[in-house]
Amino acid sequence: MVNLVGRHLISPNDLSLEEISTIVALGQNMKRNRADYAELCRGKILATLFYEPSTRTKLSFESAMLRMGGSILGFSDASSSSAAKGESIADTIRVLASYADVAVMRHPREGAPKVASEYSTIPIINGGDGGHQHPTQTLTDLITIDTYIGRMENLEVAFCGDLKYGRTVHSLIETLARFPGSRFHLVSPEELVLPRRLKEHLTKIYGCELIEYRRMEEALPHVDILYMTRIQKERFFNEADYLRLKNSFILDADKMKLAKQKMIVMHPLPRVNEIAYEVDDDPRAVYFQQAELGVYVRMALMAHQLGVANQ
Amino acid sequence: MIEVASIRRGLVVDHITAGKGLLIFNKLNMASLNCPVVLLMNVPSQRMGRKDIIKVENFTEIDTAMLGLIDTKVTVNIIENEHVVEKIKLAIPHEVKGLFPCGNPRCVTNIDAYVTPTFHLHDEANCSYTCEYCEEITKVEIR
Numbered sequence: 001m002v003n004l005v006g007r008h009l010i011s012p013n014d015l016s017l018e019e020i021s022t023i024v025a026l027g028q029n030m031k032r033n034r035a036d037y038a039e040l041c042r043g044k045i046l047a048t049l050f051y052e053p054s055t056r057t058k059l060s061f062e063s064a065m066l067r068m069g070g071s072i073l074g075f076s077d078a079s080s081s082s083a084a085k086g087e088s089i090a091d092t093i094r095v096l097a098s099y100a101d102v103a104v105m106r107h108p109r110e111g112a113p114k115v116a117s118e119y120s121t122i123p124i125i126n127g128g129d130g131g132h133q134h135p136t137q138t139l140t141d142l143i144t145i146d147t148y149i150g151r152m153e154n155l156e157v158a159f160c161g162d163l164k165y166g167r168t169v170h171s172l173i174e175t176l177a178r179f180p181g182s183r184f185h186l187v188s189p190e191e192l193v194l195p196r197r198l199k200e201h202l203t204k205i206y207g208c209e210l211i212e213y214r215r216m217e218e219a220l221p222h223v224d225i226l227y228m229t230r231i232q233k234e235r236f237f238n239e240a241d242y243l244r245l246k247n248s249f250i251l252d253a254d255k256m257k258l259a260k261q262k263m264i265v266m267h268p269l270p271r272v273n274e275i276a277y278e279v280d281d282d283p284r285a286v287y288f289q290q291a292e293l294g295v296y297v298r299m300a301l302m303a304h305q306l307g308v309a310n311q
Numbered sequence: 312m313i314e315v316a317s318i319r320r321g322l323v324v325d326h327i328t329a330g331k332g333l334l335i336f337n338k339l340n341m342a343s344l345n346c347p348v349v350l351l352m353n354v355p356s357q358r359m360g361r362k363d364i365i366k367v368e369n370f371t372e373i374d375t376a377m378l379g380l381i382d383t384k385v386t387v388n389i390i391e392n393e394h395v396v397e398k399i400k401l402a403i404p405h406e407v408k409g410l411f412p413c414g415n416p417r418c419v420t421n422i423d424a425y426v427t428p429t430f431h432l433h434d435e436a437n438c439s440y441t442c443e444y445c446e447e448i449t450k451v452e453i454r
């Protein structure tokens with residue numbers, strides 16, 4: 001029996017596969033029967049502790065709590081908070097924990113939400129800590145895969161773009177690796193390949209099959225999921241390399257012709273230019289639905305943490 | 312050879328790699344101990360050629376984690392009534408709290424003074440540790 005009451009969520013690894021499936025299933029049910037859950041969190045308060053701005057994540061969490069009839073409070077900028085006055089995370093959280101029933105923390109420092117969880121009397125959700133973890137993005141990706149593919153195992157998944165610094169990619173690939181039978185197609189410029197340590201971890205611990213490509217076209221025909229990420233200009237040593245490489249990692253209608261009829265294109269958003277606007281009309285492009293599903297999976301997560309999921 | 316009388320009660324840190332005695336003396340704050348301490352350097356040793364030794368009288372508490380990080384070849388003898396009552400073999404510690412900073416500049420432990428840097432042994436061969444908070448790996452060399 002899955003019990004997440006009072007639990008923190010710092011990394012996707014904090015959740016067993018059964019717990020992930022349970023959260024995703026509740027999220028699906030909430031999407032189908034939203035009205036049934038409109039009063040589920042009446043009287044509950046979500047604190048949004050954003051030590052750096054992230055409008056999307058913050059609004060997604062706020063929407064999730066408001067859709068369950070709860071309330072929200074918080075801050076979205078460290079300069080207006082006590083952190084600017086040099087207060088420790090431990091002190092801040094010990095006070096704020098009495099103001100709310102669950103909290104999401106976004107922090108530029110890696111490990112900050114873990115610190116908060118050690119002093120908090122209410123569940124802490126990591127809303128992104130530097131380049132480290134962002135577990136509700138992973139849950140968002142998983143509910144999207146569940147919605148459009150219908151399973152989380154035996155998948156052919158391509159990850160394309162910045163695989164070196166892409167936190168969302170690292171978390172998702174490691175979580176999918178825990179489910180059996182998937183194969184990962186890694187498409188990136190040589191400068192931005194998946195870190196060696198993560199590759200070793202995936203192959204040694206989970207026995208994953210990893211296939212590397214330099215061109216998207218080679219991977220596209222094989223996959224059920226194409227997970228696109230943004231390549232930031234700053235990641236390149238010089239402008240010439242960036243210009244030379246960036247087109248190989250842009251998805252357009254022509255490249256989509258190489259993909260299977262039944263496949264999906266995902267993206268954590270915001271997109272810049274790595275997916276041409278013409279792809280948006282393709283029924284296989286699900287990145288906007290992905291953002292919507294993120295609200296439902298956050299609703300499901302918080303309902304479980306607050307102990308109201310089975311009401 | 313210089314003679315140092317044996318101690319009645321205390322501890323002897325023996326088989327210290329020659330040259331590391333002073334480092335251990337400093338890192339374990341032995342200068343601040345309120346009891347007699349002797350640091351012997353470059354002592355002839357059949358097994359090691361040369362070694363360092365530290366003797367501390369009337370004191371038996373020692374930070375074996377820090378000692379293990381500096382030099383695992385060390386042995387610690389606990390002395391009661393002029394007899395060795397316990398021999399501690401040093402090993403590289405598996406869990407470490409507060410002995411060194413996290414090598415990741417983005418790690419929370421490097422800005423929030425309230426948090427004690429905490430690590431789990433990652434790879435004994437190169438003395439590297441995984442940070443409890445940011446999960447990055449830090450290679451440790453106590454100098």
Ligand SMILES: [Zn+2]
Pocket residue numbers: 111413414415418419420442443444445446447
């Ligand atoms: Zn760290």
